[in-house]
Amino acid sequence: MDRPARVGRRLFLGSVAAALAGCSTVRSAVNGEGTNQVSLSIKTTPDDDDPYAIRIARHLSQHLEAVGIQTEVTPMRTEQLLQSLLVAHDFDLYVARHPGGNDPDFLRPFLQSGFATGDGWYNPFGLADLDVDRLLDRQRYEQGGRRRATISDLQWEIARSHPFAVVCHPDIIHAVRADRARNWPPDGIRTPGDLLGLLPATDGSLDELRIAVRDPRPTRNRNPLSFEYRDRGLFMGLIYEPLARIDGGRLRPRLAREWSWTDEERGSSLSLSIRDARWHDGTAITASDVAFTYRFLSDTTLGNGDVPVPAPRYRGRTSLVSGVTAEDDRTVRLRIDASRDVGRRVLTLPILPRHEWEPRTDPTAIGDIGLQDGVTQALTWENPEPVGSGPLAFEQAAVDEALVLTRFEDHFVEGVIPYERLSFRVVPSGEAAVELVIADEVDATGPLDASQVPRIARADDAALLTGQTDAFYHVGYNARHEDLNNPRFRRAVSALLDRETVQSEIFDGFASPAVSPLRDGWVAPGLEWGGTAPVAPFPRDGDSLDVSAARGEFETAGYYFDDGRMVK
Amino acid sequence: MALEALLAKLALVVGGMVLLSTVMVVDTRRSVAGVWRWRDRLGEIWPHLVLFGAVLVLNRVARTYGPEVSWVLGWNITPLIYRIEGETISVVQSVSSPEMTAITGFVYIYGYAFLLVFPLVAYFLLSDSEPLKHTLVAFVVNYAIGVAFYTIFVAYGPRNLLPDLVDPLLYDEYPISRLLTAQVNANTNVFPSLHASLATSVAVLSWGTRDEYPYWPLLAIPLAIGVYFSTMYLGIHWVIDVLAGVCLGTGSVALARRVV
Numbered sequence: 142m143d144r145p146a147r148v149g150r151r152l153f154l155g156s157v158a159a160a161l162a163g164c165s166t167v168r169s170a171v172n173g174e175g176t177n178q179v180s181l182s183i184k185t186t187p188d189d190d191d192p193y194a195i196r197i198a199r200h201l202s203q204h205l206e207a208v209g210i211q212t213e214v215t216p217m218r219t220e221q222l223l224q225s226l227l228v229a230h231d232f233d234l235y236v237a238r239h240p241g242g243n244d245p246d247f248l249r250p251f252l253q254s255g256f257a258t259g260d261g262w263y264n265p266f267g268l269a270d271l272d273v274d275r276l277l278d279r280q281r282y283e284q285g286g287r288r289r290a291t292i293s294d295l296q297w298e299i300a301r302s303h304p305f306a307v308v309c310h311p312d313i314i315h316a317v318r319a320d321r322a323r324n325w326p327p328d329g330i331r332t333p334g335d336l337l338g339l340l341p342a343t344d345g346s347l348d349e350l351r352i353a354v355r356d357p358r359p360t361r362n363r364n365p366l367s368f369e370y371r372d373r374g375l376f377m378g379l380i381y382e383p384l385a386r387i388d389g390g391r392l393r394p395r396l397a398r399e400w401s402w403t404d405e406e407r408g409s410s411l412s413l414s415i416r417d418a419r420w421h422d423g424t425a426i427t428a429s430d431v432a433f434t435y436r437f438l439s440d441t442t443l444g445n446g447d448v449p450v451p452a453p454r455y456r457g458r459t460s461l462v463s464g465v466t467a468e469d470d471r472t473v474r475l476r477i478d479a480s481r482d483v484g485r486r487v488l489t490l491p492i493l494p495r496h497e498w499e500p501r502t503d504p505t506a507i508g509d510i511g512l513q514d515g516v517t518q519a520l521t522w523e524n525p526e527p528v529g530s531g532p533l534a535f536e537q538a539a540v541d542e543a544l545v546l547t548r549f550e551d552h553f554v555e556g557v558i559p560y561e562r563l564s565f566r567v568v569p570s571g572e573a574a575v576e577l578v579i580a581d582e583v584d585a586t587g588p589l590d591a592s593q594v595p596r597i598a599r600a601d602d603a604a605l606l607t608g609q610t611d612a613f614y615h616v617g618y619n620a621r622h623e624d625l626n627n628p629r630f631r632r633a634v635s636a637l638l639d640r641e642t643v644q645s646e647i648f649d650g651f652a653s654p655a656v657s658p659l660r661d662g663w664v665a666p667g668l669e670w671g672g673t674a675p676v677a678p679f680p681r682d683g684d685s686l687d688v689s690a691a692r693g694e695f696e697t698a699g700y701y702f703d704d705g706r707m708v709k
Numbered sequence: 710m711a712l713e714a715l716l717a718k719l720a721l722v723v724g725g726m727v728l729l730s731t732v733m734v735v736d737t738r739r740s741v742a743g744v745w746r747w748r749d750r751l752g753e754i755w756p757h758l759v760l761f762g763a764v765l766v767l768n769r770v771a772r773t774y775g776p777e778v779s780w781v782l783g784w785n786i787t788p789l790i791y792r793i794e795g796e797t798i799s800v801v802q803s804v805s806s807p808e809m810t811a812i813t814g815f816v817y818i819y820g821y822a823f824l825l826v827f828p829l830v831a832y833f834l835l836s837d838s839e840p841l842k843h844t845l846v847a848f849v850v851n852y853a854i855g856v857a858f859y860t861i862f863v864a865y866g867p868r869n870l871l872p873d874l875v876d877p878l879l880y881d882e883y884p885i886s887r888l889l890t891a892q893v894n895a896n897t898n899v900f901p902s903l904h905a906s907l908a909t910s911v912a913v914l915s916w917g918t919r920d921e922y923p924y925w926p927l928l929a930i931p932l933a934i935g936v937y938f939s940t941m942y943l944g945i946h947w948v949i950d951v952l953a954g955v956c957l958g959t960g961s962v963a964l965a966r967r968v969v
Contacts, residue, residue, distance in 0.1 A: 182788070187865045187869035187870065187896065188868060188869045188870075188872040189869055189896050192872060195869070195870065195872055196872055196873055199871065199872075199873050200873075213788040213791075213792070214788065214791070214870065215785055215787065215788050216785075216787055216865045216869055216870055217785065217863075218776075218780065218897070221780050
């Protein structure tokens with residue numbers, strides 16, 4: 142891999158002198174007086190939290206330095222990074238993984254200008270592109286082929302406007318043992334159903350299914366509304382039931398037994414009948430819990446605040462709901478301001494027990510989400526003992542060590558889960574997770590990185606599960622930044638990403654390079670990865686970066702170069 | 710269980726090393742005489758022991774809650790350290806070999822534990838209680854100052870910032886050892902290196918007792934240098950962490966000698 146000459150002696154000595162003189166003088170000591178070298182910081186997670194992201198950040202940083210831009214890579218703990226990006230919007234560039242979505246409507250809150258002031262994976266870039274806004278709105282009310290065409294136009298518009306650069310979709314990788322449980326999903330554990338569909342390898346049932354995970358966040362906080370502590374929401378999906386799940390592209394009933402759609406003047410409405418089911422604490426689930434959940438997730442103050450405070454993690458979906466009523470004890474009517482194709486996603490929100498959450502509508506006292514107004518207790522509560530209606534109920538947790546769920550005997554779905562408890566043990570590294578599988582201390586690992594694959598392949602007792610995911614690694618640009626507000630500059634930075642090298646050297650081949658955040662049938666014609674990026678291609682000179690071609694892109698954006706340093 | 714087995718092994722190996730060194734470094738008559746005086750010795754040093762125990766408890770608490778405080782303060786000095794020393798650490802790793810990894814892994818875990826435990830045993834057996842008091846107080850100062858830095862700053866080690874250059878050799882070769890080190894410390898606590906500082910304190914004190922235990926500095930000083938090298942070779946600490954650790958360790962002894 143091409144690497145710029147290591148930090149030059151001049152820079153090194155300059156830095157030492159600067160450090161001795163105090164941090165504030167670093168910039169001028171390094172740059173010399175009078176010039177204004179462009180300088181960018183890249184925020185990401187450390188190797189312990191995500192071995193891929195930090196390597197992508199380093200890759201980009203080395204190419205930025207080679208071009209003449211001063212860079213600084215700042216590693217941050219995952220929750221801290223997400224707060225910094227998604228609440229404070231305090232960054233220049235970042236490298237992170239977005240969980241992705243199986244329906245392109247997740248792009249609406251991710252990119253629409255109206256979401257730029259909120260918390261969560263909602264327009265952290267500060268993008269305000271009227272064409273992107275318009276296409277996002279249009280697809281919301283469309284169906285089928287017409288929507289597909291709009292989504293294609295949208296992807297091209299996003300590529301042009303360039304608020305972020307997709308790097309690749311990572312593959313999911315697990316190590317499992319087959320001697321206690323079988324029927325592991327061959328392409329990885331992605332949905333709650335994958336863990337519920339396991340079968341005992343021998344006669345009888347297992348007392349405990351044990352999984353080693355790297356991500357300690359569920360041991361610290363179990364609030365389904367939190368976005369800093371949730372990733373794909375797999376744990377929460379086991380504890381909290383939605384009305385329906387989307388599985389294989391189709392809606393499957395869960396808490397809702399059945400439903401019927403009615404077209405309205407704009408959007409549609411939906412009448413649902415709720416199953417006779419119970420919460421983990423034994424109380425009955427009613428239509429009032431369901432109606433409450435939709436009102437509450439749309440505004441966690443329930444109308445008592447000066448401004449509505451929606452649950453950030455679900456704002457994309459709650460923004461599609463225009464009304465909800467409990468018509469009787471078992472029937473709910475939802476009014477949806479979107480087409481059926483888009484609106485059905487509303488049914489996948491977790492249903493919350495009213496008696497647990499209604500008392501948490503007050504403004505938070507500690508304000509630990511940040512300094513913003515309008516944060517309710519519902520958002521900051523750690524929810525130590527979650528009460529849901531899912532097939533597994535919370536049993537116990539120890540911070541940064543373990544989380545244990547237990548089978549909920551009153552669950553409505555036929556068919557028994559083949560284990561009494563599901564335990565998650567937090568391990569400090571992928572290596573340790575694989576070793577615990579081999580030592581028969583756990584039955585499976587959570588997601589691992591590709592560096593573990595040889596270790597798994599060599600072990601007799603461990604099998605590899607791997608498959609593609611919707612998630613995507615991306616470089617985000619802060620459009621509020623004085624240089625990054627220029628789309629041409631952003632594209633010139635994106636051109637420094639050598640996705641081919643990233644895929645082969647950082648992901649060991651376990652990733653699909655991409656320029657579109659969408660997957661499968663949704664990628665716009667012409668935006669597929671074909672060995673090079675169709676937008677902002679990497680200027681290649683043999684195996685490495687063609688520095689002068691890369692600089693040419695920045696020159697077009699209005700920058701010039703002085704003694705190898707980029708200035709403006 | 711993997712972690713328990715590792716802990717048992719640690720206790721056995723370090724116990725063995727301490728026993729062997731006691732036989733070699735401390736002469737047998739003195740050992741026996743020293744053991745018989747345990748009651749007097751405890752009478753003299755109990756305030757220091759209590760202080761040491763209190764600091765260990767404080768250390769435990771601070772390492773659980775400290776990282777939260779660090780993140781609230783938000784002083785992440787990782788990029789500054791990198792800017793100052795750059796990729797120096799990859800030079801240390803250029804001598805990497807499986808044997809070197811095995812040796813440094815041993816020094817990092819077992820050698821370090823031995824360095825901390827042995828002086829407590831050896832100085833307990835001396836008729837003069839001063840070296841033991843110095844050791845306990847120096848440890849207290851090391852921990853107190855080290856933990857203060859850990860609480861104030863966020864600093865990730867080279868293996869977390871430069872995974873493309875620095876292999877986390879210890880954890881690749883001995884994955885289970887990671888279970889142990891994760892129990893002991895958070896990954897944002899690397900500046901200064903307490904491994905380096907405590908090893909330095911022990912080495913400096915060993916020089917002070919060279920008349921009583923002439924062989925001890927010959928063991929302690931090279932081992933301390935081995936600890937410095939290991940922490941950098943294994944990608945755990947920056948050069949700056951080790952330098953700061955050496956200063957802290959030396960300063961702690963000076964302070965201990967002044968107050969005792």
